[in-house]
Amino acid sequence: MSTLALRFAGPLQSWGVASRFAWRTTTSTPTKSAVVGLLAAALGWERDADLSDLAALRFGVRADQPGVRVRDFQTAHHGDTGVSMPLSYRFYLADAVFLAAVEGDDQLIEALHAAIKRPHFLPYLGRRSCPPSQPVNIGVRTLGLNEVLRQEPWLASEWYQRRERRTRVALDMQIEVAPGTRGSDLQRDQPVTFNPRHRRYDLRAYHNETIEITNPHGKQVRENPPRQAVTAHPAHDPTIGLEAV
Amino acid sequence: MYLTRFRFNTARTGARRLLTSPQILHAAVMQSFANVPALPDGNSPRVLWRLDRNANNQVLLYIVSPDRPDLTHIVEQAGWPTTGSWDSFAYAPFLDKLTAGDIWTFRLTANPVHSIRTRDGEPTKRTAHITVRHQLGWLLKQQERAGFTICEQPKELPRPTDMDEYQVVVHDRRSLDFTKKDPARSSKINNVQILTVTYDGRLRIDDPDKVRAVLTTGLGKAKAYGCGLMTLAPAQ
Numbered sequence: 001m002s003t004l005a006l007r008f009a010g011p012l013q014s015w016g017v018a019s020r021f022a023w024r025t026t027t028s029t030p031t032k033s034a035v036v037g038l039l040a041a042a043l044g045w046e047r048d049a050d051l052s053d054l055a056a057l058r059f060g061v062r063a064d065q066p067g068v069r070v071r072d073f074q075t076a077h078h079g080d081t082g083v084s085m086p087l088s089y090r091f092y093l094a095d096a097v098f099l100a101a102v103e104g105d106d107q108l109i110e111a112l113h114a115a116i117k118r119p120h121f122l123p124y125l126g127r128r129s130c131p132p133s134q135p136v137n138i139g140v141r142t143l144g145l146n147e148v149l150r151q152e153p154w155l156a157s158e159w160y161q162r163r164e165r166r167t168r169v170a171l172d173m174q175i176e177v178a179p180g181t182r183g184s185d186l187q188r189d190q191p192v193t194f195n196p197r198h199r200r201y202d203l204r205a206y207h208n209e210t211i212e213i214t215n216p217h218g219k220q221v222r223e224n225p226p227r228q229a230v231t232a233h234p235a236h237d238p239t240i241g242l243e244a245v
Numbered sequence: 246m247y248l249t250r251f252r253f254n255t256a257r258t259g260a261r262r263l264l265t266s267p268q269i270l271h272a273a274v275m276q277s278f279a280n281v282p283a284l285p286d287g288n289s290p291r292v293l294w295r296l297d298r299n300a301n302n303q304v305l306l307y308i309v310s311p312d313r314p315d316l317t318h319i320v321e322q323a324g325w326p327t328t329g330s331w332d333s334f335a336y337a338p339f340l341d342k343l344t345a346g347d348i349w350t351f352r353l354t355a356n357p358v359h360s361i362r363t364r365d366g367e368p369t370k371r372t373a374h375i376t377v378r379h380q381l382g383w384l385l386k387q388q389e390r391a392g393f394t395i396c397e398q399p400k401e402l403p404r405p406t407d408m409d410e411y412q413v414v415v416h417d418r419r420s421l422d423f424t425k426k427d428p429a430r431s432s433k434i435n436n437v438q439i440l441t442v443t444y445d446g447r448l449r450i451d452d453p454d455k456v457r458a459v460l461t462t463g464l465g466k467a468k469a470y471g472c473g474l475m476t477l478a479p480a481q
Contacts, residue, residue: 234350234352236352238307238477244333245335
């Protein structure tokens with residue numbers, strides 16, 4: 001059992017789960033269907049290929065730098081006729097960094113690692129207009145998914161790490177679990193087929209977890225001294241000893 | 246002479262109107278005298294007033310005046326018309342008791358200014374003292390003419406800076422910015438900018454007559470705008 005670790009960093013990313021029609025929303029972390037699709041593309045598989053191998057991988061993701069949600073208002077016209085297409089709102093995560101990992105048997109993971117180093121179709125971050133700004137490939141680890149997500153160093157940008165200041169930071173993770181596990185959440189991003197004529201997704205169960213990780217640029221934050229009571233004005237009553245009239 | 250104290254009901258709109266413009270508050274104070282006060286000549290007692298903002302809900306107006314004021318109109322606009330009023334105290338007996346060598350705590354809100362020119366040959370211009378150091382220096386410069394001495398810090402107490410040499414604090418430094426009508430041309434509106442600071446401390450009386458004059462005629466500039474009124478309270 002080994003795990004392939006991937007870095008998703010880019011100016012814009014967009015991870016749609018249930019968007020239809022004109023509002024194309026994004027979840028706050030990469031989806032399994034997007035990552036499986038990215039790996040299948042790296043292998044050079046066609047859209048209608050059998051996905052069962054890749055869909056069986058166990059998937060987890062860590063939000064190293066959550067990013068900011070931005071909205072794009074998009075107009076488009078038909079290339080030939082000039083007829084205006086429906087106006088749409090597209091949502092992106094700006095300036096986000098994620099650590100994603102897939103766990104599977106050694107041979108498949110090695111094959112995926114080789115493919116991601118020399119991808120047949122280039123990877124993109126959820127939408128084709130969102131190229132990665134750093135290499136997606138981090139490498140293969142001979143560890144389980146949970147250990148990899150716990151042990152990989154923090155991938156956030158240096159400016160983000162400096163801004164965080166504390167030496168330990170808490171990161172949110174989503175780790176795939178067996179369907180029906182107590183306390184799990186569901187998301188419809190388990191790919192069945194990417195065939196453009198009948199794309200299908202199943203529900204996937206995952207756990208939300210938080211881990212503490214070392215911040216290499218953290219500083220020991222000095223405890224603020226207890227606040228001194230503000231010295232009030234000296235009380236002053238000039239009427240003491242005067243005779244009321 | 247009378248010393249009068251009135252407490253504002255700061256929740257009322259009328260109080261805010263009076264407290265935000267020294268021009269309007271000055272007019273309200275002057276209108277509390279049935280006989281129009283004589284124009285100040287600098288030597289005879291005049292109407293002086295001061296705002297003590299001790300807390301958000303404790304804003305006090307002190308007035309020292311030759312005649313007894315009637316603050317009914319201010320109570321109606323900015324006080325508690327049925328349960329609150331103002332208190333007037335006889336000030337002359339207190340002034341008569343002042344003797345040289347007495348130690349009192351004092352409070353003074355003043356407008357510390359000096360006249361400077363930036364280039365030779367230019368007319369001088371009245372300019373506010375901005376820093377605490379200069380504002381304290383202004384008070385120390387006034388004290389000889391005013392007949393008192395600010396008490397020095399006892400030798401055994403620490404003096405971390407040279408500002409701690411005297412038993413006085415400078416606080417409540419605020420710059421006031423408000424408008425007034427030009428008396429010569431009623432259509433014109435002038436902008437008034439003054440800087441006020443409040444001094445709290447202990448003083449020793451050297452010359453009771455001079456101190457009496459300061460307490461009744463005021464110290465420094467902008468006396469119409471709540472500056473220059475010094476009051477004394479017993480020192481512990």
